[in-house]
Amino acid sequence: MPKAPQSGTLERGLAVLEHVGMRQEISTNAIATQLGLSRSAVYRIVHTLKELQYLEADHVTGRVRLGARLVELGVQAMSSTDLHKAAPQFLAGLAAHTGETIFLAVPDGDAMVYVAKDRGANAVTLHCQLGTRRPQHASSLGKAWLAALPAGERVDRVTRMRLDRLTPNTIVDRTQLLDDLERTSRRGWAIDNIENEPDVGCVAAPVRDRTGQPVAAMSIAGPAGRVLLRVDELGPMVADAAATLSRRLGHMPQ
Incomplete structure (x- = not known):
């Protein structure tokens, strides 16, 4: 099991992003289980990250993957x-x-x-x-x-x-x-x-x-x-x- 993230909201949000990135596409319940976080906390984090376009959800399965905003940031980082x-x-x-x-x-x-x-x-x-x-x-x-x-x-x-x-x-x-x-x-x-x-x-x-x-x-x-x-x-x-x-x-x- 991955190391449990720190208690701060930012640390947990980054841990969720990294975990989704490694899995490419994953359910919110699986994120909670694999990171050792409560489902309610993960649902709130995922909802916020989707609102900010750092994550996006598959319309059929509901599983989440990295979103367009992260791609934009990655391109900016590599260009610099x-x-x-x-x-x-x-x-x-x-x-x-x-x-x-x-x-x-x-x-x-x-x-x-x-x-x-x-x-x-x-x-x-x-x-x-x-x-x-x-x-x-x-x-x-x-x-x-x-x-x-x-x-x-x-x-x-x-x-x-x-x-x-x-x-x-x-x-x-x-x-x-x-x-x-x-x-x-x-x-x-x-x-x-x-x-x-x-x-x-x-x-x-x-x-x-x-x-x-x-x-x-x-x-x-x-x-x-x-x-x-x-x-x-x-x-x-x-x-x-x-x-x-x-x-x-x-x-x-x-």
Whole structure:
């Protein structure tokens, strides 16, 4: 059973809205039972929310669902929140937790362009300035973005892109790259095992917009001897931060 809401009217009203949103359509009696509230209280809350167009009722079943006013508010919230406005707080938080350099990059052709960064307490100087382009196949940012694409589009992109070798570890075989991207897709985050720049290791995860499409990627970068020893720790951390940023942009995981 969901946690019982606080006693205040506002708290109970918000709890009802969230509960309806999770169930998509539900009867008023079921709301009362599942939230542990009295039926009379829930009926009053639902009536008020319907009057304000935050809820609407099915004319046949009487069950309620989220109303048009909430849709309007959601659109307004998303229109005022784009990637560049929302990202800095997530980069800063990840930098503080990891001590490393955090990058945000967006796709441009077969490359990723660095558009934001933050530095943790232990960060070292890396040769990646804002505006720098890095090939997708040789960077954790690019591989994270590619792995988040639908499988067919991923294959098409890899088939036509140039796979230049930047370091001895760069993956330049298409089959091996696709295998790496498949593992990345299942895992949720990508690894740059000194594939892009000597002595630098990275982990990265995709950032999605409200349609579910990957629009960027976020990475943790630092000395390979430090970052690659912590991939099992840092990978889930960057994946969680990227997923939270994605939700801030309106992405709702299925």
